[in-house]
Amino acid sequence: MSAPSHRCRTLAEVYLDNNATTPVLPAVAAAVMQTMQQDFGNPSSSHSTGIKAKVALEHTRSLARQLLGAATGEIIFTSGATEGIQTSVISALQALRARGLCGPETLLLYGATEHKAVPESLKYWNKLLQINATVQAIPVLNSGLIDTDALRQLLPRAAMVCTMAANNETGVKQDLVALEKLIREVKPDAYWLVDCVQALGKMSLDFAKISIDYAPFSGHKLYGPKGIGFLYVRPGAPYQPLIAGGGQEGGLRSGTENLPGIAALSTIFSQLLNPESSVFCADAVLWHYRQQLLAALRQVFPALVLNSAEPHILATTLNFAVPGFFAKDILDLFDAAGIRVSSGSACSSKVTGSFVLDAMGLERWRSEGAIRLSFGPAMTAEECDEACKRIVSLAPVVRQHCLVLTDADPLNMSVAAGLSQFKYDANCSYLLSCEHSRQAIIIDPVMPLAERFVNIIQGQGLTLVAVLDTHLHQQANPASKLLRQLLVDAKDQDVTGWPLAHDTLQVGVYQLSRIATPGHSPQAYSVLLKQADSITAAFIGDILLPAGIGRTDLDGGSAMALQQSLQLLQATVSEQTLLFSSHDYAQRFVTTFALAKQETPLLQHILAGAEQEQWQQRLNEQSAILQQASTHLCGLVEVSHQDAIALVQPNDLEQLLSTQQITVLDVREPYEQSAGAVDTYLPVTAEVLQIPLSRLCNAMLQQQLKLDQPLLLICRTGNRSLLAARVLRRLGFKQLWNLQGGVALLS
Known part of the structure; x- marks a missing residue:
């Protein structure tokens, strides 16, 4: 299928993730193309074309020596930093084995905030070469700097020490001079590897004045192509080739040299060595850009907190967190607006943190909410201005959706009426609100979501009727307690938050009642939701x-x-009443008795009144599995993988939308939808229905979707839309498509 013949306007990209990779500079790309098409010789060939290639290669090596102050030692061209790290570790460990420095008393040290390539390489080759040394992290301070007191205690047993010049997540620069003084004073024969990937072009390096044994570099972190890098090896440091073969690179790294990549490095080195005519900015200019970007961010997030700060950082990295936000919230918001940043944590249904910030001892919310914004040293004033403009444009979106508290008039703000489901890991919390009465109720909140609830209730000017817990274990829910103190006027309520004077609660058009349902815990209730005299849901x-x-x-x-x-x-609800649990380990969002009995045969025996001994043993077996896996889980879920959803490639999208009457279902969150409308990316006009994943439960409750309705589900990456498609398929929807890769592949 050919590409779509036309597209609607797409959002221009603002790329602020340069610590991950950079675009290739035009001059660098030209040098690469010239080498591939004209100066394509093999440096090992003895004819003129080969000799020219060899001269170009050695010229690049000479430029690297000038740039690094490395008149002596080896400069070896590699495929990138990972190869350089592997080669360095193998070289050092082979030398240690020859010296008899094996066994657990020998320490292989690395900074606790080091890129995973370093500790994983140490562990891998330590085991494979049977060194059997102890691989141990060096603690860092809250600033991210190596804890030199801890390092001093470890050094007498250390055979290798691995540190960074600058951290890829936080931009924290290590004091290499102080580290050298300490290492050479306490353990002068320890081999010292310094990851210099983020340092080139951003901080000065002079290897003539510092005794670093190994220093790997990577081209694609500084406007070069991927697949090229180089390694510096100090004179006298042991060296063991990782790749043997034809003897290229003086026998230090076999394999035909990547001459186009080396030509790219040559152009970059020349730019760095000639600052008066370089595209690279002076340090003062980069700090000015940083201040502009930080000021723009603070307009959107006034409570922003920096996770690393002057004077220990590179100008080009901003690592921040915002109270009440997880990293994925900000990442999704920015991405919808065409702003590319990265998070310090994985983006998945499970909330994780940044191991770098955890090692620094920062609060958990800062780790879980960490965002890295990084720009390159070749940024222009125009690019910085555009980035700031795009960031500031998100301020009204954030206010509109009550992501932060403002002094805006709440009566002029729309209320997300109905039911919203908020998730933290496998915990499910619910907000039920009525647009007309501007009343709301919260069910089963968890502390990491408490600030979000406060923002919504206060930001939208809602009256909070109650904060309910469906069940309690040994103590009261601290999140519920906090929210009641802040937001609920009622005083006489039981420990679960239910007002003692009322058998039912009214939230606008919704009426809630409850029945006692102990068993999982002694204090447990099912909260019944009634609409138009019919129970439509139960929590x-x-x-x-x-x-x-x-x-x-x-x-x-x-x-x-x-x-x-x-x-x-x-007996109280129907077979199709929607049942909402306070945990959802299988990412299924909702169940019904009809579904539950199909998916869990044991339930049918329990409901049928089977004697306890007939099913208790099986339930106990399930509990034993849970106890082995995680003591906090509240029930066993057997996940069956069902993926009968039709995946649509971006290139096939135009034909699908043109030939079938399909509704496009945008399951991104409301702030993403406001930041970047999905129809901007669609190749043809189509009906778009916005139902965020957090509001899918409300769509089921209000019967907004029909079982026979053809739906094409879309999100940012294709992951949430696939999840939504699986949920809908389980509920009986038959005609479902999912856009593979999501909006990301259309932009």
């Missing part, structure tokens, strides 16, 4: 999970009570 805590049954082996749990509660709940 059931953990007595029943999507594709699982709650545990009964926790304190106060009772298998008999659980059976009675499940039977009562079944």
Whole structure:
């Protein structure tokens, strides 16, 4: 299928993730093309074309020596920093083995914030070469600098020390002079590797004045192509080739040299060596750009906190977090607006943190919310201005969706009426609100989401009727307690937050009542949601999970009570009533009794009144599995992989939308939808329905979607839309497509 013949306007990209990789400079690309098409000789050939190639290669090596102050030692061209690290580690470990420095008393040290390539290489080759030394992290201070007191204690047993010149996440620069003084004073024969990947073009390096044994570099971090790098090896440092073969690079690294990549390095080195005519900015200019970008960020996020700061950082890296935000929230928001940044944590349904910030001892919320904005030393004033303009444009989006508190008039702000489901790891919290009465209720909040709830309630001017817990274990929920103190006027309420004077609660058009459903815990209730005299949903805590049954082996749990509660709940609601649990380990969002009995055969025996001994053993077996895996899980879920969703390639999108009456379902969050409308990227006009993943539960509750409705699901990367498609398929939807790669491949 050919590419679409036309597209709507796409959002121009503002790229601020240069610590990950950089675009290739035009002059560098020209040098690469020239070498590939004209000066393409093999440096090992003896004819004129080969000799020219050899001269160009050695000229680049000479430029590298000038740039690094490395008149002596080896400059070896590699495929990149990872190869340089591997080669350095192998060389040092082979020498250690020859010296008899093996066994657990020997330490192989690395900075706790080091790029994973270093410790993983140490562990791998330590085991493979049977050195069997102890691989150990050197602690760092809150600033990110190596803890020199801790290093001093470790050095007497150290055979190799690995540190960074500058950290890729935080931009923190290590004091290499101080580290050298300490290492050579306490353990002068230790081999010292310094990862210099982020240093080139951003900080001065003079290897004539510092006794670094190994220093790997990578071209694509400084406007070169991927697949080229080089390694500096100090005179006298042991060296063992990683790649043997034809003897290229003086026998130090076999394989025909990557001459186009080396030509790219030559152009970059020349630029760095001639600052008066270089595209690279002076340090003062880079700091000015940093201040501009930081000021723009603070307009969007006034409470922004920097995770690394002067004087220990490179100008080109801003690592920050915002209270109440997870990294994925900001990443999705920025990406929808065409701003490319990165997070310090993986973006998945499970909230993780940055190991770098964890090692620095920063608060967990800063680790989980870490965003890295990085620009290159060749940034122009125009690029900086455009980046700032694009960032500032997000301020009204953030205010509109109550992501931060403002002094805006809440009566003029729209309310996300109905039910919203918020997730933190496998925890599910719910917000039910009515647009007309401007009332709301919160069910099963967790502390990491508390600030988000405060922003929504106060930002939209809602009256919070109650904060309810469906169940409690040994103590009250601290998140609920905090939210009640801040937002709820009612005083007389039980420990779960239910007002004592009321059997029912009214939230605008919604009426809530509850029934006692102990079993998983002694204090447990199912909160019933009634609309137009019909129970349409129930919030059931953990007595029943999507594709699982709650545990009964926790304190106060009772298998008999659980059976009675499940039977009562079944008698109270219909087979199709939506059941919302407080945990969702299988990413299924919701269940019903009809679904639950299909997916969990054990449930049918329990509901049928089977004797306890007939099913208790199986439930106990499930609990034992849970206890081995994680003591906090509240029920076992057996996940079955169902992926019968039709995947649509971006190039096939135009034909699909032109030939079938399909509704495009945009499942990105509301702030993403406001920051960048999906129809901007579509090749043809199509009906677009915006139902964020967090509002999918409301779409089911309000029956916004029909089972026979053809739907093409879209998100930023294709992951959330695939998840939504699986949820819908499980609920009976038949005609579902998912855009592979999401909006990212259309932009």
